[in-house]
Amino acid sequence: MSEITGYERKNGSLGIRNHVLVLPTVSCVGGVINRISREVPEALCVTHAHGCGRGGPRDLQILFRVLAGLVQNPNVGGVILIGLGCELSNTKNLSPLIKGAAKPLEIFNVQEDGGSLQTAKKAVAAARRMLAGISNQPRVPISWDNLLVSMECGGSDAMSGVTANVAMGAVADWLVEKGATVIFGENTEMIGTAHVLTRRAKNEQVARQIEEMIARAEKLTKDVMGNLSSVVISPGNMDGGMSTIAEKSMGCIVKGGTTAINQVVDYGEIPTEKGLILQDGPGYDGDSMAGLAASGSQIMFFSTGRGTPAGFPALPVIKVASNSRIYQAMNDDMDINAGSLVEGKPLGELRADMIDLMIRVIKGEKTKAEANGMDVFTFMTVHPPF
Amino acid sequence: MKENILVIHPRDNVAVALRTLAAEEPATAKGIEGFSALEEIPASHKIALKDISAGEEIIKYGETVAVSTRNIKKGEWVHTHNLESQRWKK
Numbered sequence: 001m002s003e004i005t006g007y008e009r010k011n012g013s014l015g016i017r018n019h020v021l022v023l024p025t026v027s028c029v030g031g032v033i034n035r036i037s038r039e040v041p042e043a044l045c046v047t048h049a050h051g052c053g054r055g056g057p058r059d060l061q062i063l064f065r066v067l068a069g070l071v072q073n074p075n076v077g078g079v080i081l082i083g084l085g086c087e088l089s090n091t092k093n094l095s096p097l098i099k100g101a102a103k104p105l106e107i108f109n110v111q112e113d114g115g116s117l118q119t120a121k122k123a124v125a126a127a128r129r130m131l132a133g134i135s136n137q138p139r140v141p142i143s144w145d146n147l148l149v150s151m152e153c154g155g156s157d158a159m160s161g162v163t164a165n166v167a168m169g170a171v172a173d174w175l176v177e178k179g180a181t182v183i184f185g186e187n188t189e190m191i192g193t194a195h196v197l198t199r200r201a202k203n204e205q206v207a208r209q210i211e212e213m214i215a216r217a218e219k220l221t222k223d224v225m226g227n228l229s230s231v232v233i234s235p236g237n238m239d240g241g242m243s244t245i246a247e248k249s250m251g252c253i254v255k256g257g258t259t260a261i262n263q264v265v266d267y268g269e270i271p272t273e274k275g276l277i278l279q280d281g282p283g284y285d286g287d288s289m290a291g292l293a294a295s296g297s298q299i300m301f302f303s304t305g306r307g308t309p310a311g312f313p314a315l316p317v318i319k320v321a322s323n324s325r326i327y328q329a330m331n332d333d334m335d336i337n338a339g340s341l342v343e344g345k346p347l348g349e350l351r352a353d354m355i356d357l358m359i360r361v362i363k364g365e366k367t368k369a370e371a372n373g374m375d376v377f378t379f380m381t382v383h384p385p386f
Numbered sequence: 387m388k389e390n391i392l393v394i395h396p397r398d399n400v401a402v403a404l405r406t407l408a409a410e411e412p413a414t415a416k417g418i419e420g421f422s423a424l425e426e427i428p429a430s431h432k433i434a435l436k437d438i439s440a441g442e443e444i445i446k447y448g449e450t451v452a453v454s455t456r457n458i459k460k461g462e463w464v465h466t467h468n469l470e471s472q473r474w475k476k
Binding site for chain 2: 158159162166192193195196238240241243244245246247250251254341342344
C-alpha cells in the first residue's frame with residue numbers, strides 16, 4: 001500500500017486535489033466569475049487582472065503559458081473557461097494549448113452566450129454538472145516520482161534563512177532521495193550565489209543557464225532600480241544580521257536543499273527532468289507561485305518570518321513560520337513552526353514533522369491557507385499595458 | 387546548558403545567535419562549548435567560531451558569503467564592520 005494517494009488524469013499526470021476550476025481568460029469577465037463563485041462555492045473560482053492590452057511576445061508567451069498551465073495543473077479535475085470574445089487570450093487562441101489536458105472542459109464566451117448574466121447562469125449549471133461528474137473519482141496510490149513540490153519564501157525575516165528555509169531544504173533533499181521533483185524560483189534572490197549553484201549543475205549546459213539567469217536578474221535589478229538596486233540587500237536585512245547579498249541569497253537558496261540541479265526551466269514551463277529544478281521567475285510571491293503552479297507543481301512549502309497568509313488556487317500551500325512569535329501571532333495562517341529550532345528542537349525532528357504533515361496534505365488534509373480560502377492569483381508581466 | 391547559537395553547516399566558521407548574547411556570555415551549540423561572546427552579539431547576527439585572519443573567507447551555509455577585512459577573534463561579532471562582500475561593494 002502506497003503511503004500517498006491522488007487522482008489520475010487521462011494524460012497520466014497525478015493530482016492531489018480534484019478541483020473544478022472556473023477560469024476567466026481576461027479581467028473584463030471577472031464579475032461573471034464572482035457571480036458563479038457566489039452560486040457554486042464548491043468550485044474553485046479565480047480572477048486575475050490580465051488577458052489583453054499587452055502585445056509584446058514575452059508577455060503573450062507568459063499569458064498563454066500561465067493560463068494553459070493552470071488548466072493543465074494535475075490538481076484540477078475539470079475546467080469551466082469563461083472568455084469575453086475580443087481579448088488576446090480568447091478561448092479560440094487558448095484551446096489548442098489546453099487540448100492535451102485531457103480533462104472535462106466547458107467553454108463560454110460572454111459576447112456569444114447572451115451577456116454576463118446568461119453566461120453566469122450557463123456556467124453555474126455546467127460547474128454543478130462537472131462537480132457531480134468528478135465527485136466520485138477515487139483516489140489511487142501514487143508514488144513520489146509523480147510529485148512536483150515547490151519551495152517558496154516571502155515576507156522573510158532574519159530567521160527565514162536560518163530556520164524555515166534550512167528545514168525546507170532538508171525536506172527537499174528527502175524528497176529528491178524519494179524520487180520526487182523539487183522546484184524553486186525567485187531569481188532575484190539567487191544574486192550572488194552563481195558560484196554555488198553552478199557548481200551543483202548536472203552538466204555544463206545547466207551551469208551556463210544558471211549563470212545567464214542570475215546575470216539577467218542582476219542586470220534587470222540594476223537597470224530598473226538604478227541607485228536603489230542596493231535595497232535588494234536593505235538596511236533592514238543588515239539590521240537582521242545579513243552582511244552581504246551572497247549571505248542573504250544563500251538563506252533563500254538553501255530552501256532547495258543540496259542536491260544536483262538537473263534543469264533550469266523558464267517561468268511557467270513544465271520540467272522534463274526529475275530531481276532539483278530551478279525556475280527563471282521573479283521573487284514577488286504571487287507571481288512566483290503562479291509560475292510554479294503553471295509548471296505543474298501540486299504542493300508547496302512557503303516560509304515566512306514577517307507573516308504572509310497568501311495561498312494559491314489549486315495548490316495546497318504549507319506555511320512554515322521562521323519564528324515562534326509569528327507562529328503564535330498568526331496561528332490561523334501557519335502550519336509549521338520552524339522557530340522551534342531556536343528552542344532546541346533537533347532539525348531531524350522538525351523535518352519529520354514537516355514530512356508527516358506533507359503526507360497528510362497530499363492525502364487530502366487541508367492546509368491553513370486552503371481551509372481559510374487565502375487564494376491569490378496574479379502573474380508576471382514584463383511591460384506596462386497599452 | 388540551552389543552546390544559544392546555531393551552526394548551519396559543519397564547514398562554517400561563523401554561527402548565528404539565536405537570541406542576543408551579552409558580552410562574556412558563554413556561547414553553546416551542539417558539540418560546541420567552552421567559548422564566550424567577546425562583545426554583544428545581536429539576535430540573528432553572526433559570531434566567529436574560530437580566529438579568522440584578515441582576507442579569509444567567511445563561511446556560512448558551508449559556502450563563502452563574504453571576506454574578512456581584518457583579524458577577527460573567536461567570539462567576536464561578524465558583520466559589515468569587519469567583512470566585505472566579494473560581489474556588491476557597500
